[in-house]
Amino acid sequence: MTSLPDADWRHRPGLDALLTALGADRGEARFVGGAVRDGLLNLPVNDLDIATVLDPRSVIDRLKSAGIKAVPTGIDHGTITAVIHGWPVEITTLRRDVSTDGRRATIAYTTDWREDAARRDFTINALYADPITLEITDFFGGVDDLKARHVRFIGDAAARIAEDHLRILRYFRFLARFGHDEPDAQAYAACRTAANSLMALSRERIADELLKLLAVSAPLASLRLMIDGRILVPVVPEIDENGLDRLSALIDREAASATPPSALRRLAALLPPDPRTADLVGARLKLSNKARKRLIVALEGGAADIPPRALAFRIGVEGAVDRLLLDPSVALEGVAELENWTPPRLPLGGGALIARGLQPGPDVARALQQVQDIWVAEGFPDEARLAEIADQTVSKFQRARQ
Incomplete structure (x- = not known):
């Protein structure tokens, strides 16, 4: 029997009261998804999801009776957010898909835990833990896959992708974070075959998932698979072979300068060094005006010909750090010069x-x-x-x- 290791997050104030309200001691609620997966890997758990046999209205009533704030954040899909000591916990009624079109699903509630697990994407995300005994429920071999660092769709990969096309991008993000860089053969083939279906998704969802992938500490192997498989061509055709080399150099420079990774900076590295291309891609992905501006500024170049603080005075510290890191000809000492430095105002008018x-x-x-x-x-x-x-x-x- 596999059990979830005890950890600090399990003892957060208010969590036991929430579990009592949801009937966890009667088997009516279990931890699910990322908290269970990350808990088994002894990784920090920030976001907590709970699955329950209770319908959303019953969840709200029970939380209110227990004096716990309930927010109907996704009530149409069975999700209520409980707020305990400022910490949000998502509580979702067990579901099964009635119909899907690759972008959204029509769901029905169920009391069958296996049915709920079967509609999830990957085996490592379909793990449940009893909050009282911490015993793991695993219907599809997710625990073994986690140990083997094997990222695998539940059941038929093509069918899972047809339910939600975004799972193509999610697959490579999870492979980068939890895999061993060798894709599941069936999964990779299904992602390549269905790549054009990404065009049916909103650009905001694509951008969000792509930036999450780029924020992973080691995204290069997954991105290589995506480029080789022409998976990004339908949405960001500007990314090319040279982009991976630029990104690899950037990741090395981020590490050498102890600069926290930036998904937007890494996206800039993947693109040709042309601000017009950056603007085009930013518009297509419907990035915020601030994000688009950062992407454009990062690719305007010119970091080698101006002192780092002078550059930061002109374009801001964030933009200057981006340019310094993106230009391999610039010494990394310039990045250190900008650490904890705020550009002064000219004290004269x-x-x-x-x-x-x-x-x-x-x-x-x-x-x-x-x-x-x-x-x-x-x-x-x-x-x-x-x-x-x-x-x-x-x-x-x-x-x-x-």
């Missing part, structure tokens, strides 16, 4: 130049820009040096008018 004798008008803005350019180029010197720069610049403009 146009009025100070007018006070020095510069005539009000368009020259003030131009002179102030020149003062700032020199101040930045000299590494943000103190106020005494800044005053000298201001005096020299005003004199220059006054001579030019004579």
